Amino acid sequence: MRKKLVVGNWKMNGSRAVNAQLLAGFKDSGPWNADVVVCVPFPYIAETALALTGSATAYGAQDCSAHEQGAFTGEVSSTMLADVGCRYVIVGHSERRAYHAESDQLVADKAKAALAHGVTPIVCVGETRSEREAGQTESVVKRQLAAVIHTLGHCCGEIVVAYEPVWAIGTGLTATPEQAQAVHAVLRAQLHAATDRASSMRILYGGSVKAENAAELFSQADIDGGLIGGASLKVGDFAAICLAAAH
Numbered sequence: 021m022r023k024k025l026v027v028g029n030w031k032m033n034g035s036r037a038v039n040a041q042l043l044a045g046f047k048d049s050g051p052w053n054a055d056v057v058v059c060v061p062f063p064y065i066a067e068t069a070l071a072l073t074g075s076a077t078a079y080g081a082q083d084c085s086a087h088e089q090g091a092f093t094g095e096v097s098s099t100m101l102a103d104v105g106c107r108y109v110i111v112g113h114s115e116r117r118a119y120h121a122e123s124d125q126l127v128a129d130k131a132k133a134a135l136a137h138g139v140t141p142i143v144c145v146g147e148t149r150s151e152r153e154a155g156q157t158e159s160v161v162k163r164q165l166a167a168v169i170h171t172l173g174h175c176c177g178e179i180v181v182a183y184e185p186v187w188a189i190g191t192g193l194t195a196t197p198e199q200a201q202a203v204h205a206v207l208r209a210q211l212h213a214a215t216d217r218a219s220s221m222r223i224l225y226g227g228s229v230k231a232e233n234a235a236e237l238f239s240q241a242d243i244d245g246g247l248i249g250g251a252s253l254k255v256g257d258f259a260a261i262c263l264a265a266a267h
């Protein structure tokens with residue numbers, strides 16, 4: 021039985037004042053019988069760590085460099101993330117793939133760098149609307165995951181995978197539980213072919229997850245939790261999703 025994992029991706033939102041309220045409210049609502057993580061903007065990691073002291077909620081970042089250190093202005097290494105206590109980092113989010121032209125190989129290299137420093141990469145895969153309409157969903161997500169499997173080798177059993185259909189992100193359009201499960205099953209099968217740890221790996225669904233649809237999504241055989249954008253910015257909504265994952 022895989023323990024569910026719920027990850028809040030704050031994206032580029034927040035301020036010191038707003039975050040303090042959000043984290044304090046959230047801390048008061050737990051704990052849940054699920055693993056919970058918040059992935060916050062870099063400047064707020066230290067304060068998040070402090071605000072979550074004594075809570076079971078872990079924290080992480082939304083991206084990391086594929087490089088170890090050196091002349092890479094503006095980048096943040098996974099060594100640094102580990103140094104400030106991050107246990108997770110999102111890599112390959114579709115917004116980074118789209119707006120920063122991140123390739124499958126760069127995403128894989130970032131995942132490798134994170135694992136090398138004990139930070140668990142949450143590797144995002146997902147198809148665009150036009151790719152889905154062209155019947156390419158399976159080939160796209162398999163190609164994205166294959167780069168990571170190839171680069172990590174047997175260590176690929178240590179990652180978290182997140183299936184986020186691009187057309188469902190921030191749009192209010194959610195994949196139906198059946199649509200999501202179908203893709204998760206494809207990803208699980210791909211992982212089985214690569215590692216004997218596939219059955220214990222967590223594959224999250226992301227894309228307009230809300231309190232109202234979380235329980236049904238999480239009840240699917242291969243959906244092991246969620247990667248939550250907008251709803252992770254509201255204490256009540258995020259807490260309700262964490263509760264839905266705890267059943």
Ligand code: 13P
Pocket residue numbers: 029113184188189190191192226227228229247248249250251
């Ligand atoms: P929304 O939950 O706002 O659709 O965002 C999903 C997402 O991109 C999480 O990484």
